[in-house]
Amino acid sequence: MTMTRQQNFDGGGKGRVFEAAKQVRDSMGKIGDLARSAIEATTDWARRFGRTREMPNAIALVGNVDNPRDLRAPRDSRTVVSEVLRTTLWKRPIGNGRERDVTPQEIALVRPRTMKTIDQEASRLSDALGERAAILRTFNKGSRKEASELEAAQRRIDQVEARLVRAAAQAAQEMKDPRLPETFDPVAQYQLAKGVERTEVPEPGNMEGRIQAKLVKMFDRGGEMDKYINQDEGTHLGKNLVDTKVDRFMQQFLEKTSFGLIKIKEENRKLKRLSARLGVETRVDADGHITIVSAREGSPIIELARQQVFRDEALYQTREHPDQAGKYTKQIVESTQRADMIGTYMDLQRESVQKHAKAEYMRKGIMLAAGIGVVGVESVVALPYAVAGVEAVTSFIAVHITETALAMVVASGVRLGQVVSNVEHRPHLQREQRQRKQVLGIEASLALLRGDLLTKGDQANADRISAMLDSIANGGGGTDEEERRRQAVVLQGAPVTA
């Protein structure tokens, strides 16, 4: 297994992702399809985004594809137009990350000259992208001449893209042509599409203050973000499983066992993950309602609010000063595009986190049904299964065990050895947790338990605890198989009364 870090991967975002993908590929030959998918995704991304300053990474990515000739041909001009103008002209956001096509009537408002400009620039962009792709295919990392050519090609791409964006802004402006029927108002249409009342166009003023106000409004109950995190599919995992065999199966656990705790655990994990991705801190009320209590600067949510305020300001200025509309059109286009991109990011993250949690939920159900045990849950969830005799509580996080929990485990007669040996068998866990001094928590709990046993005159079980403490003090016995077996025998003695 090779885990070398390639020189080309310093710093660049795609390098880090590709490195991860490549490690996966290198390490696991059996997942060739996965690695190919991941590498293709990152390679395609890098190829399209192969700016000169990041070229070493892009080249490394391209160079590591199994067959560089598989790289797709440059897109035709229609695709380019579609992509470049997707969120500016041809598509309109309608909320929840969805978009609609602009209507033929709207497109017809764009003047022929502007349309011609768009077509020409799109064609030039296609040529420039093709040119860069051709250079990339033969690029020699050491060649200064080719690096210079790439730089020039990229410059041309940037220039053409800038002209395209300007043409799109011009087209958007032309949609507000006075020849239009009076009922057509792009600003109002846009706001209606976004579900924003006309009266919400803000007055000019302190931008930061307005961003703050926007945030407060977003986070209020019923506000944009509140709906985002509190809607059913966002937080109430079980509801996603309704009306399926899967749900009925899971329901049996919910009714007959402590499986509900696993569900809550997954809910909490999901919330933590999503909060981390959105850059916020959340709190769950007694009624299960989630509240965002803080958001850090630069977080997706703050940036979303900022772009929305910028956009609203430009919309306001456009309405108040129609003669200067051209000046603000670019800002409307740009901030709308950015807000949509952030919204897409947030939706994708929620989708991913949701899938992760649901998969975990089902996975634990499968394991329980198979009698394998409970995986990756806190002791409070796992303990009942251990006590009830589920054979292997496979991922019992022993550091979370409280004194009471330990007493329960000891009372079960056989579980303590399992718990401790699980810790011993997990070098990563042990290392991580020793670093955080959490193992001390186990030792303290064991010591307390031993004291309690001695107080009650239970010398035999107190001795068992002493043996465990010795084992932990000696490094957990993780490398001494014989010692571990001996401990397991000792600990599987008669149940004790704690």
Place this chain on the structure above:
Amino acid sequence: MSDQNVVDALWQIVDQQSAFSPEEKQDWLERLHAFRDAGGDGVGDTVEGMCFQLIMDIFGVMGQEAIANQDFKLLSEWNHAARTLNKNLYIQEAVLEDKVAKLADQQPVSGNVGNLPQSS
């Protein structure tokens, strides 16, 4: 390659992600151990599923950084890649659902599990 090596390889990737929170790393650790302890695919998890999810997590962090750096071109590309990977997560989810549905057809909930005390 053994399950242990798979777990080791993935853990190294997780461990290198400085932007992952300790909780996130702990989640991954538990998941990887569960995968190994239960004999790999037997738990319903798959190497492919774990890899897709891990890369998706890494993409999430990168997208967040792009937003913080106001690099919207980069964000657009991350979104594109993340959308591609999310499709693969759909596939993984379908596999799991199929597995659970089959279990639901085959057997009732195991007896000893059904007698568990309730925790609070």
